[in-house]
Amino acid sequence: MSDASYDSSIQEGEAQFGDYFALLKPRVMTLVVFTAFVGLLAAPVPVHPFIAFCAVLFIAVGGGASGALNMWYDSDIDAVMRRTAKRPIPAGKVTREEALAIGLTLSVFSCLFLAFATNYLAGGLLAFTIFFYVVIYTMWLKRATPQNIVIGGAAGAFPPMIGWAAATGEISTASVLMFCLTFMWTPPHFWALALFMRSDYDDAGVPMLTVTHGRRATRVHILVYTVLLAALAIALGFTQVGGPVYLTVAVVLNALFLKGAVDIWRRDEDASEGDNFLTERKFFKLSLLYLFAHFGAILIEAGIDRMGF
Numbered sequence: 553m554s555d556a557s558y559d560s561s562i563q564e565g566e567a568q569f570g571d572y573f574a575l576l577k578p579r580v581m582t583l584v585v586f587t588a589f590v591g592l593l594a595a596p597v598p599v600h601p602f603i604a605f606c607a608v609l610f611i612a613v614g615g616g617a618s619g620a621l622n623m624w625y626d627s628d629i630d631a632v633m634r635r636t637a638k639r640p641i642p643a644g645k646v647t648r649e650e651a652l653a654i655g656l657t658l659s660v661f662s663c664l665f666l667a668f669a670t671n672y673l674a675g676g677l678l679a680f681t682i683f684f685y686v687v688i689y690t691m692w693l694k695r696a697t698p699q700n701i702v703i704g705g706a707a708g709a710f711p712p713m714i715g716w717a718a719a720t721g722e723i724s725t726a727s728v729l730m731f732c733l734t735f736m737w738t739p740p741h742f743w744a745l746a747l748f749m750r751s752d753y754d755d756a757g758v759p760m761l762t763v764t765h766g767r768r769a770t771r772v773h774i775l776v777y778t779v780l781l782a783a784l785a786i787a788l789g790f791t792q793v794g795g796p797v798y799l800t801v802a803v804v805l806n807a808l809f810l811k812g813a814v815d816i817w818r819r820d821e822d823a824s825e826g827d828n829f830l831t832e833r834k835f836f837k838l839s840l841l842y843l844f845a846h847f848g849a850i851l852i853e854a855g856i857d858r859m860g861f
């Protein structure tokens with residue numbers, strides 16, 4: 553369970569708007585929201601621009617709310633890890649109680665508003681996604697098993713399905729395919745970060761794969777998941793979400809991603825310190841471009857379909 557001991561260091565009135573905003577994990581959520589936006593616009597039904605705007609806004613707020621709840625629960629871990637020690641709660645800017653209140657309030661409002669602005673399925677899916685990230689991943693899996701990312705990754709894969717449901721009121725094959733793409737992408741995305749963050753998870757006692765099975769096994773896992781991801785991503789090119797533009801993007805990016813995974817796999821542990829984990833850092837950055845480009849291509853394909861080409 554989380555420890556609130558450092559809350560005593562909070563000085564009243566110190567928190568600024570930026571500290572509360574940081575609770576929402578805005579940088580991570582930009583790409584999450586983009587995938588939801590693509591899910592919404594790729595759906596083959598016209599959506600009024602104002603409704604589309606509201607839907608994306610409420611999904612963004614719901615995603616942010618789940619980030620605040622994650623920071624509330626994980627404040628003990630965040631205080632120990634270098635990467636997260638400056639977050640608003642461990643930095644003493646925001647109390648755990650404030651983060652909990654903000655997270656719960658925004659969660660309830662975002663789900664209700666999305667349900668009323670679009671439909672109950674979309675609102676329900678958003679609620680389930682928040683529940684999955686906060687309760688299943690953060691409170692349970694993250695501290696329990698090295699498979700935390702593999703199973704918990706489902707949380708981050710739901711947003712395109714939420715967007716699609718907001719537009720259509722349905723779950724369809726196309727939206728499930730988008731889910732699968734993000735789901736398979738999450739483990740290599742995260743394990744690369746775990747590799748170059750080296751001792752962080754070790755210090756915090758979080759059973760990430762790097763900690764429980766070691767760095768060598770993590771490199772092998774990255775390669776295996778990247779091969780599976782490449783097969784899936786290219787196969788999607790021949791489904792209803794794909795087309796020539798998507799296929800071109802998928803072939804190029806999967807070739808680069810596979811090369812990155814092989815470079816990581818071949819890495820000599822002793823060289824790690826010397827080149828400052830450049831290989832892993834590059835792969836992590838490439839993972840962000842990878843998902844952005846695939847979803848961008850899905851959006852272009854939907855636009856081409858709609859124009860009747």
Ligand code: HEM
Binds near residue numbers: 581585706708734741
């Ligand atoms: C459960 C699944 C996921 C895990 C465990 C995970 C883990 C992480 C972690 C630990 C970071 C570093 C964040 C930081 O230092 O604040 C990160 C960064 C990032 N993640 Fe993920 N991620 C997941 C899913 C996703 C998904 C689904 C997306 C987008 C669709 C995403 C997009 C990003 C982006 C854009 C960044 C870079 C943020 C920055 O520039 O600071 N992640 N991820």
Ligand SMILES: CC(C)=CCC/C(C)=C/CC/C(C)=C/COP(=O)(O)OP(=O)(O)O
Binds near residue numbers: 636
């Ligand atoms: C719409 C909606 C509800 C979207 C949620 C999407 C989602 C689950 C994104 C996951 C993003 C993320 C930063 C995970 C970090 O894991 P972590 O919490 O272990 O990372 P940390 O160590 O940086 O806190």
